[in-house]
Amino acid sequence: MKGNKGRSTLVVLGRTKLGLPAVLLFCSLFCLAGFFGSILLSQNIPVGGVPRVRVLEELEEEGEWRAMAHGETGESMISSIPFQVLSWKPRALYFPEFATAEQCQAVMRITKSKLRPSTLALRKGETEENTKGIRTSSGTFISASEDPTRVLDYIERKIARATMIPRDHGESFNVLRYEIGQRYAAHYDAFNPSEYGPQKSQRVASFLLYLSDVEEGGETMFPFENGLNMDIGYDYEKCIGLKVKPRQGDGLLFYSLFTNGTIDPTSLHGSCPVIKGEKWVATKWIRDRTKELM
Template sequence: MKTKGKGVWGRGTKLGLPVVFLACIVFFLAGLFGSMLLSQDISGVQMRPRLLESVEEKIEYNPMPHGETGETSISSVPFQVLSWKPRALYFPKFATAEQCQSIIKMAKSNLRPSTLVLRKGETVANTKGIRTSSGTFMSASQDKTGILDIIEQKIARVTMIPKNHGEAFNILHYEIGQRYISHYDAFNPAEYGAPKSQRIASFLLYLSDVKEGGETMFPCENDFLDFNYDPEKCIGLKVKPRQGDGLLFYSLFPNGTIDPTSIHGSCPVIEGGKWVATKWIRDQEQEE
């Protein structure tokens, strides 16, 4: 017996267009509702935006047996390579704010106008304006607080050059408008004569923030072929002083010759003041 009318769903049943349309809508709404429920369930796990986070892995290292002059513990000092030409490394939070403030306090009463090592034919008069800061030299043995000794040992660790190869700290203060025009820390024998020892590297510990200006600049970074530049301009790679941060750069290539790209200077301070402790490191031991 044949069934008349629309009948029920089953084999051979013919559905009208309105019924099919209504069914599609029902399935669509059911799927949408289900997907919303699913997304709420997993939103806290899989759908959370991914963030780049710094993860400090707590890994225990077993120190190796060390020699007579070694150290008993393993240390880690964060750093960033700023440049390979010249070789320049940046050390965030190398010293604490309290250590920096203590060094400034010790140096303040002994500041004198900064001087230059004169080249052949140069005089104090014709080099006036090249270096306009004030400063003082201070060795770790003069510091009864022991802070300079701590900083000096840390510098020796990151440079792998013994601390007795370093000159006394040169504590410098730059006021508004003061600067140091581009120069080399190493001594060219053709200009200065044969030095008793050569400066290998320089470590700058910034003792204060500078609101504006005062950057350490490398005008010929990555390009030692073109030296057609104005040495008084603040150009090239510029490192902004931040209290407690350190900057290490090498004046010599590993073969002992001067790296032309290590020429550097201090941009004029525009606002605020700049305090920095400079440690020049040589290829031979230095007398106390």
């Protein structure tokens, strides 16, 4: 309009006339609100201000992990191994899909012809005769270096990452097969010096890789989980307590020792009888010293 030179432009909102400075102020406020709102949404902070735990898949998809410079014995990539804590007493962790079905089948294939009746480490006063029936599986020992497929090499490296205990602290794999009715009565993987004599090294942890599904039975059981059943005159042949059902490719890690090096009494465990099907498992016992010092 004529005669309006030098005046601020007017904007009409409803019946209210706003000058240019006011318009700019409102625009700035809207921009700031949008900016901070996008930050809150990206942080997954719901109403109430409590942040949600962001799942691993989201982090991986968004590419938020950056590999760090590493030492001579380190690795150049970041790896993720999903797990679930099954128990703190004993410390037991479950690793879903730790190995593929093809890898499991390869291990069964290369060890099947080598299976022999399983044996026991005998306590003072025990003999093979008076311990019959405690462990009725068949099995064999095989090191990763003896596997031409190199599947066990891959699995051994992955176990080292999962446990944060170097490979050279592990015994050879003990591959076991349990047929219908076969089991392993409750026992400890660590060796009590008062029962087995002085030990040069001790088993810290055990990693079980289930090589097959089991239709019924065959669970790994922890009868003393969280201190239960320890004062009832427990029958070591019963299958009670925390039970872990075998699923092909899944892994189970549990620790036999406390962090001070003494035996965890709740780490007592066994294998329930197979009722239907067949159970295959590869066990890796991990020591507190390297192979050269065992």
